[in-house]
Amino acid sequence: MKPARTLARRAGDWLDRHERLARSAGACRIHALALSRVCGRLGGGDRAAFELRLAGAVRDDDVVDVDPVTARLAAAAVPAGHPRPREVAAAVGLDADRAISLFLAGPAGHRRAVALIEAASAYGTRPLPGAGLCAELAMAAALRGARHFDLFMAARGARAALYVGDAPRALADAIQLFFRTLQLADGSFVSPTRLSPAARQSPELGFVLAAATGLQALWTLAELGDPALRLMPPATVP
Amino acid sequence: MPDEVVPGPTRKAFAELGLALRVARRNPALRDRADVARLVRWWLETLDAQDMFFDIENRLGLLSHCAALLACAGDLRPPRSPLLRRRLQIVLDRGYCDRIERNGWNGLDLHYYFAAAGLRHELPPAEILLGISSLVRRPPLPYAHDIDLYAITHIVFDLADFGRRDPRPALGAACGEVAAYLRGALALCLAERNWDLCAEFLMCRLFLRDVGELDRLAAAQIVAAQDPRGFVPRSADVADPATRPMDRQLFDDVNHTSIVGLLLAAADWSTA
Numbered sequence: 001m002k003p004a005r006t007l008a009r010r011a012g013d014w015l016d017r018h019e020r021l022a023r024s025a026g027a028c029r030i031h032a033l034a035l036s037r038v039c040g041r042l043g044g045g046d047r048a049a050f051e052l053r054l055a056g057a058v059r060d061d062d063v064v065d066v067d068p069v070t071a072r073l074a075a076a077a078v079p080a081g082h083p084r085p086r087e088v089a090a091a092v093g094l095d096a097d098r099a100i101s102l103f104l105a106g107p108a109g110h111r112r113a114v115a116l117i118e119a120a121s122a123y124g125t126r127p128l129p130g131a132g133l134c135a136e137l138a139m140a141a142a143l144r145g146a147r148h149f150d151l152f153m154a155a156r157g158a159r160a161a162l163y164v165g166d167a168p169r170a171l172a173d174a175i176q177l178f179f180r181t182l183q184l185a186d187g188s189f190v191s192p193t194r195l196s197p198a199a200r201q202s203p204e205l206g207f208v209l210a211a212a213t214g215l216q217a218l219w220t221l222a223e224l225g226d227p228a229l230r231l232m233p234p235a236t237v238p
Numbered sequence: 239m240p241d242e243v244v245p246g247p248t249r250k251a252f253a254e255l256g257l258a259l260r261v262a263r264r265n266p267a268l269r270d271r272a273d274v275a276r277l278v279r280w281w282l283e284t285l286d287a288q289d290m291f292f293d294i295e296n297r298l299g300l301l302s303h304c305a306a307l308l309a310c311a312g313d314l315r316p317p318r319s320p321l322l323r324r325r326l327q328i329v330l331d332r333g334y335c336d337r338i339e340r341n342g343w344n345g346l347d348l349h350y351y352f353a354a355a356g357l358r359h360e361l362p363p364a365e366i367l368l369g370i371s372s373l374v375r376r377p378p379l380p381y382a383h384d385i386d387l388y389a390i391t392h393i394v395f396d397l398a399d400f401g402r403r404d405p406r407p408a409l410g411a412a413c414g415e416v417a418a419y420l421r422g423a424l425a426l427c428l429a430e431r432n433w434d435l436c437a438e439f440l441m442c443r444l445f446l447r448d449v450g451e452l453d454r455l456a457a458a459q460i461v462a463a464q465d466p467r468g469f470v471p472r473s474a475d476v477a478d479p480a481t482r483p484m485d486r487q488l489f490d491d492v493n494h495t496s497i498v499g500l501l502l503a504a505a506d507w508s509t510a
Contacts, residue, residue, distance in 0.1 A: 104429075133452060139425070140426050140428060146380035146381075147430075168422060170415070171379070178381075
């Protein structure tokens, strides 16, 4: 089984091969920076030169089209007035019963429950009292995401499980295996055939989706592999 | 051709109901209920009236189905019919049905029903079939399709004889990993609101005497999903059955999950 470092190095190689595309648009630049920094955190080679070149090309308004979480991972400043995720701004503790009810309410509920946990735990940087059942259901939502190729839910659900308590090891192992074996030979984590027709026709959009998927996969593998590690810096979370 | 006849949805539903009643009759809380007795009477009368063993000597595709019917009838109205048993045994004695290529799940299912019907066969021993089954080398849940999950639950049902036998010794060293897998699968099916598989995995966990908070939550969700008319919908994702009239299509959609619900109710909850 490939260690996370190998996966990160291959993802970094993929980024290097697509540098021209990475520099082509604001959203591409921020996603490329975020993915590169996650690759670096996982020991995927020296990314400094790539990041320096890219950072030189970043403009102030590049983050406008990027979700704030990716922007923070890219260490890009979110301009004043740029909307932040409402859940993060509203984070005050976790109502475990409410989270469990949401997990039982189907896919839309899963997204809301995961957002609640991300907010309450500030992406795992703020300790939450153990809620074993909540962690198990978050991991189950991640498994459902994986089965339905909703990779963002697969990744976010798995991390949320980690933030809220101890999910059963067998489930965490299954999600790790899923993401480890998702990486393609070129270092990306999503096959072009999985992209929507619109993304297939737009190289920039295809790049953003591939980078975002790689980011989610590596972020999840990193934190599941080392439960003490948090990629989201606490200081940047409001 | 007669040997191309296979059980359709109605035959399948009838056999599953017989199976559920066979298990319900083992449960002291259900055995003497008037509604269970009425269902048992209807089932046996239908079995006799419909001549369900017709031409079984030539309809090889119905052999396992008829073995299950014979096992259920034998338990619901003992003693087991020696004539029907002899007719099925003649088919098996031809040395075909128990010698062709089968996967572990299929083999274990046949093993279970042939034994329950008192039939001799030449299938490989259950330990061998278990060893090549997907219960021992389990497919990772992110990739498992529903049919793979049904294979898992049915193998546990066979090993546990629907709660009458402790399956843990048969699982040996794999027992802990199997229990963890069943728990994960139950959580997954709960997240998917798939009440059919949810009930099946819940039963598996009961049979392994491994129940807790998650199982009680799953049971409460299945109970909440039950329609006032009595049936349990297969999944929360299908068109809302509450708005549909009870017709043949709705029956086909809900009969399996409802029968599984009866099996779940009949399972031994003493460890929960």
